[in-house]
Amino acid sequence: MTLVDVLAIALVxxxxxxFLGGEIALARAEDLRAIYWLTVGVASLRAAVxxxxxxxxE
Amino acid sequence: xxxxxxxxxxxxxxxxxxxxxxxxxxxxxxxxxAIAALAALAAGATAERRWGERARITxxxxxxxxxxxxxxASPRGLSSFRVDxxxxxxxxxxxxLFAFASCTPVAPVHSASAxxxxxxxxxxxxxxxxxxxxxxxxxxVAGWRIESAERALLVRFIALAAGLAVIGAxxxxxxxxxxxxxxxxxxxxxxxxxxxxxxxxxxxLTGLLVLVLG
Numbered sequence: 001m002t003l004v005d006v007l008a009i010a011l012v013x014x015x016x017x018x019f020l021g022g023e024i025a026l027a028r029a030e031d032l033r034a035i036y037w038l039t040v041g042v043a044s045l046r047a048a049v050x051x052x053x054x055x056x057x058e
Numbered sequence: 059x060x061x062x063x064x065x066x067x068x069x070x071x072x073x074x075x076x077x078x079x080x081x082x083x084x085x086x087x088x089x090x091x092a093i094a095a096l097a098a099l100a101a102g103a104t105a106e107r108r109w110g111e112r113a114r115i116t117x118x119x120x121x122x123x124x125x126x127x128x129x130x131a132s133p134r135g136l137s138s139f140r141v142d143x144x145x146x147x148x149x150x151x152x153x154x155l156f157a158f159a160s161c162t163p164v165a166p167v168h169s170a171s172a173x174x175x176x177x178x179x180x181x182x183x184x185x186x187x188x189x190x191x192x193x194x195x196x197x198x199v200a201g202w203r204i205e206s207a208e209r210a211l212l213v214r215f216i217a218l219a220a221g222l223a224v225i226g227a228x229x230x231x232x233x234x235x236x237x238x239x240x241x242x243x244x245x246x247x248x249x250x251x252x253x254x255x256x257x258x259x260x261x262x263l264t265g266l267l268v269l270v271l272g
Binding site: 002003004005008009011012013015016019020022023024026027029036038039040041043044045046047048049050051052053 | 189190193194196197199200201203204209212213216217220223224226227228230231233234235244247248250251253254255257258261262264265
C-alpha cells in the first residue's frame with residue numbers, strides 16, 4: 001500500500017464524515033452549513049475516486 | 059454488486075418490513091420472515107463471491123419474497139390507512155433504489171485479467187467493501203427524528219445517495235490495487251485528482267476562515 005492509497009482511503013473516510021455532518025445540519029434546518037458539508041463530501045469523494053482511477057492502463 | 063444492493067435493501071427492510079413485523083400484536087411468523095429476509099440479503103451478498111450471478115438473483119428474490127411474507131403476515135402490513143405518508147414515500151424510494159442497485163450488472167474486472175491474476179477477488183478487497191458498507195450504514199443513523207416530512211425525506215435521500223457513492227468509491231480504491239505498477243505512479247494519480255484536491259483545499263480554507271472570523 002502506497003501513501004497515495006492511504007490518502008484515497010482517508011478521503012473516502014473524510015467524505016463519510018462530511019456527509020454525516022451535512023445530514024445532521026440538514027436535520028437541524030441549518031441549510032447553509034448543510035450545503036457546505038455536503039459540498040466538502042462530494043469534493044472529497046471525487047478526489048478519492050480520481051486518485052483511485054489513474055486513467056488509461058499502459 | 060450485491061453489497062451495493064445490500065444498503066438500500068437493508069434500508070427498505072428497516073422502513074417497511076421491520077415496523078410491521080415488530081408492531082404490537084404481530085405474529086411470530088412475521089418476525090421470522092423478516093429475519094429470514096435480512097439473512098437472505100446477507101447470504102446473497104456473501105454467496106455472490108462464490109457462485110456469481112445465480113446466487114445474487116436467488117438472494118434478491120429470497121429477500122423480496124420473505125419481505126412480502128412478513129409484511130402480509132403482520133396486521134398493519136396491508137392496511138394503507140396505517141402507513142403514514144413520509145414513511146411510505148421513504149419506503150418507495152428505498153425499494154426503487156434497491157431494484158436499481160440489484161439490476162445493475164456486475165462490473166467486469168478488466169484489470170484482473172490484464173494483470174494476469176485470477177477473477178477471484180484478492181484478499182483485502184472485501185475489507186475495503188466492508189469498510190464502505192460500514193461507512194454507508196453510519197450515514198443512515200442521522201436524521202430519524204425530523205418533524206418536517208419533506209426535510210426528513212430529503213435527509214433520507216441524501217443519506218442513501220451518499221452511502222451508495224461511498225461504497226462505489228471504496229470499491230474503486232480496492233480495484234486500483236489490481237492495476238499494473240506502471241499505471242499506479244503516485245504523482246500521476248495526484249495530477250489526475252488535482253482539480254478536486256484544489257477545490258477541497260479551498261473549501262477547507264473557507265470553512266476555517268468562517269470558523270475563525272465568525
